[in-house]
Amino acid sequence: MNPILEVSRLSFSWPSSTSAVLDIDSFSVAQGEKVFLHGPSGSGKSTLLNLIGGVLTPQRGEITFNGMNLNEMSSEARDLVRGDQMGFIFQMFNLLPYLNAVENITLPCEFSKRKAMRVLEQASSLGDEARRLLSALRLDPHILEEKSVTQLSVGQQQRVATARALIGRPEMVIADEPTSALDSNIRDRFLRLLFDECNRNGTSLVFVSHDLDLGKNFDRVVSLEEINRSFTADTNE
Amino acid sequence: MTMIKVVIKSLFNRKATTFLTILSIALSVSLLLGIERVRSGARKSFESTVSGVDLIAGARSGPVNLLLYSVFRIGDATNNVSYQSYERFSVHEKVAWTIPISLGDSHRGFRVVGTNGNYFKFYRFAGDKKLSFSQGKAFEGLFDVVIGSQIAKSLGYSLGEKITLSHGSGEVSFQEHADKPFSIVGILDSTGTPVDKSVHISLEAMHALHVDWKDGAPPRPGEEVSQSHLLNMDIKPAAITAFFIKLKSKIAIFNVQREINDFREEALLAILPGVTLRNLWETIGLAENALFAVSIMVFFVTLIGMVISLLATMNERRREMAILRSVGAKKSFIFSVLIVESCVLTLSGMVAGLLVLYFGLTVSRPVLESEMGMTLGLFAPTFNDVIYLCAILVGSVIVSVVPAWRAYRNSLADGLMVKS
Numbered sequence: 001m002n003p004i005l006e007v008s009r010l011s012f013s014w015p016s017s018t019s020a021v022l023d024i025d026s027f028s029v030a031q032g033e034k035v036f037l038h039g040p041s042g043s044g045k046s047t048l049l050n051l052i053g054g055v056l057t058p059q060r061g062e063i064t065f066n067g068m069n070l071n072e073m074s075s076e077a078r079d080l081v082r083g084d085q086m087g088f089i090f091q092m093f094n095l096l097p098y099l100n101a102v103e104n105i106t107l108p109c110e111f112s113k114r115k116a117m118r119v120l121e122q123a124s125s126l127g128d129e130a131r132r133l134l135s136a137l138r139l140d141p142h143i144l145e146e147k148s149v150t151q152l153s154v155g156q157q158q159r160v161a162t163a164r165a166l167i168g169r170p171e172m173v174i175a176d177e178p179t180s181a182l183d184s185n186i187r188d189r190f191l192r193l194l195f196d197e198c199n200r201n202g203t204s205l206v207f208v209s210h211d212l213d214l215g216k217n218f219d220r221v222v223s224l225e226e227i228n229r230s231f232t233a234d235t236n237e
Numbered sequence: 238m239t240m241i242k243v244v245i246k247s248l249f250n251r252k253a254t255t256f257l258t259i260l261s262i263a264l265s266v267s268l269l270l271g272i273e274r275v276r277s278g279a280r281k282s283f284e285s286t287v288s289g290v291d292l293i294a295g296a297r298s299g300p301v302n303l304l305l306y307s308v309f310r311i312g313d314a315t316n317n318v319s320y321q322s323y324e325r326f327s328v329h330e331k332v333a334w335t336i337p338i339s340l341g342d343s344h345r346g347f348r349v350v351g352t353n354g355n356y357f358k359f360y361r362f363a364g365d366k367k368l369s370f371s372q373g374k375a376f377e378g379l380f381d382v383v384i385g386s387q388i389a390k391s392l393g394y395s396l397g398e399k400i401t402l403s404h405g406s407g408e409v410s411f412q413e414h415a416d417k418p419f420s421i422v423g424i425l426d427s428t429g430t431p432v433d434k435s436v437h438i439s440l441e442a443m444h445a446l447h448v449d450w451k452d453g454a455p456p457r458p459g460e461e462v463s464q465s466h467l468l469n470m471d472i473k474p475a476a477i478t479a480f481f482i483k484l485k486s487k488i489a490i491f492n493v494q495r496e497i498n499d500f501r502e503e504a505l506l507a508i509l510p511g512v513t514l515r516n517l518w519e520t521i522g523l524a525e526n527a528l529f530a531v532s533i534m535v536f537f538v539t540l541i542g543m544v545i546s547l548l549a550t551m552n553e554r555r556r557e558m559a560i561l562r563s564v565g566a567k568k569s570f571i572f573s574v575l576i577v578e579s580c581v582l583t584l585s586g587m588v589a590g591l592l593v594l595y596f597g598l599t600v601s602r603p604v605l606e607s608e609m610g611m612t613l614g615l616f617a618p619t620f621n622d623v624i625y626l627c628a629i630l631v632g633s634v635i636v637s638v639v640p641a642w643r644a645y646r647n648s649l650a651d652g653l654m655v656k657s
């Protein structure tokens with residue numbers, strides 16, 4: 001399979017520090033592949049995701065996403081790639097508190113014409129697709145629409161955030177410890193639902209977690225310690 | 238579209254601070270525009286104290302002094318104008334009409350103005366308003382008096398009442414014309430000008446009060462001329478203090494002015510009231526500038542308040558910005574959110590401020606008009622107002638660069654993930 005993401009000879013250091021956090025010779029994700037990325041706290045997992053998302057640029061090396069070399073693009077063009085072709089889920093507080101669940105889910109379509117168009121190819125409206133995703137993730141859209149997203153449980157919030165990452169069928173979903181606030185029962189169900197939706201659309205997944213147990217469900221488990229030559233995890237953890 | 242939606246919903250989510258910010262902007266906008274209205278209203282009513290008069294003439298002194306005693310009845314003339322000179326110009330071929338003014342006496346602190354029927358016929362103020370009587374009519378008899386509205390109100394006078402005048406203009410005068418009482422035959426409507434505080438008698442009466450005086454001293458006992466005797470005398474005034482002139486054609490203004498200023502027989506001065514009024518306003522206008530400066534400062538404080546309230550929420554909103562970035566928002570979007578936010582706050586504050594202004598104007602207008610003779614326009618925002626509003630908007634955009642830059646920097650540092 002063709003790689004959707006290819007990272008090669010990448011080196012990144014924060015402006016405030018002299019040594020590189022990341023020095024990765026090669027890391028790639030195939031189309032539709034689900035990669036589990038783990039590593040100790042402070043090892044640079046979130047930093048790598050920021051680089052893939054085009055928010056940070058490496059000092060050296062290349063990040064190629066869906067055939068495009070992100071480093072050669074303007075930051076606006078990278079923002080567009082991120083908006084059009086990626087979806088993000090974070091650990092907690094993923095939602096804008098002033099938008100309801102459906103508005104939160106359809107938010108990426110406001111920034112990406114491509115996502116909006118892809119939704120409208122299959123659904124009659126953005127809201128319909130949001131509600132479909134919610135039911136696919138076993139949430140009752142009617143209950144959600146009456147509630148403010150801040151009144152939802154953490155598990156419910158994470159599913160709304162997942163629906164937002166999935167809407168418009170992005171090429172890749174990037175999740176940074178989305179399950180760390182969930183108990184194991186809910187976590188397993190959450191993961192299954194996420195996988196189902198990714199499989200439906202052939203979406204690639206890069207999933208970061210401390211929780212090595214989860215790794216067994218993925219196509220591939222990658223340890224950042226192994227691929228990162230300038231490994232500097234926090235020693236006190 | 239997305240931007241406006243995000244901004245409005247985000248502001249709505251912070252109702253309390255948003256409300257307070259809009260309120261403070263509204264108050265400062267209404268204060269600024271309100272002060273502006275009062276400023277122009279005060280100036281207008283000042284400049285329209287007397288209107289429809291082409292020239293004011295009096296004994297030679299300073300123009301401001303002449304204006305002060307003839308129009309505002311403040312201070313005294315250094316010299317009189319002889320009645321012959323006055324008559325000379327009142328029948329001048331280019332003159333349409335004249336109003337003589339003779340000052341010197343007072344009634345319980347209110348100035349007495351000796352004049353003739355022209356005063357009630359031709360005097361104009363506030364553009365083209367005529368004097369009108371709320372009760373009674375103009376004086377006819379020698380000992381008739383017409384009083385201004387404020388005198389009637391503050392001293393509680395009514396038609397037919399008898400009053401006596403005092404010599405000089407002090408509040409307390411030892412030299413009463415007690416032997417020659419006047420009866421009130423007319424009370425004027427309120428004008429908001431010094432007319433409200435004037436006691437009007439005829440020039441003949443003014444002269445009659447003083448026929449038995451010699452060299453500014455009251456008559457010696459036994460030399461008084463009685464009131465009944467005066468009524469049978471043929472009295473011709475000898476002097477007046479100043480006179481208002483209306484010309485048949487405005488073109489002749491400077492000619493006639495020169496003619497009066499060059500008058501051989503007597504040292505006279507003629508002024509254009511509009512010009513002198515404006516000069517006078519400029520000198521006393523310092524207070525108005527101070528008022529304006531204060532409102533400008535209030536406005537700056539408001540802007541700073543808005544920036545502080547935006548900055549105060551900045552930390553809580555780092556996550557909001559990171560989420561927006563993660564769904565595809567550009568860096569410039571984050572910057573613009575704050576700018577648009579302050580525009581929305583300012584615009585809402587302006588609308589609310591205009592509502593407050595018009596409400597305040599509607600409420601205070603009748604009071605200001607009757608008490609101070611100040612007409613505040615209840616008109617749509619003027620060109621000046623629009624300039625101010627634009628300046629306010631521009632100012633708010635400029636100051637909101639501070640929180641916008643802060644949000645931008647934060648968002649660059651945070652990337653997609655906010656720690657904590």
Ligand SMILES: Nc1ncnc2c1ncn2[C@@H]1O[C@H](COP(=O)(O)OP(=O)(O)OP(=O)(O)O)[C@@H](O)[C@H]1O
Binds near residue numbers: 021047
């Ligand atoms: N904005 C930043 N500026 C400077 N240094 C940073 C910044 N963010 C992270 N770092 C540093 O980069 C290193 C990697 O941080 P990163 O957040 O990527 O770790 P992580 O693997 O995601 O850890 P965790 O599992 O705790 O989330 C750390 O040493 C951290 O101190």
Ligand SMILES: [Mg+2]
Binds near residue numbers: 045046
């Ligand atoms: Mg992390």
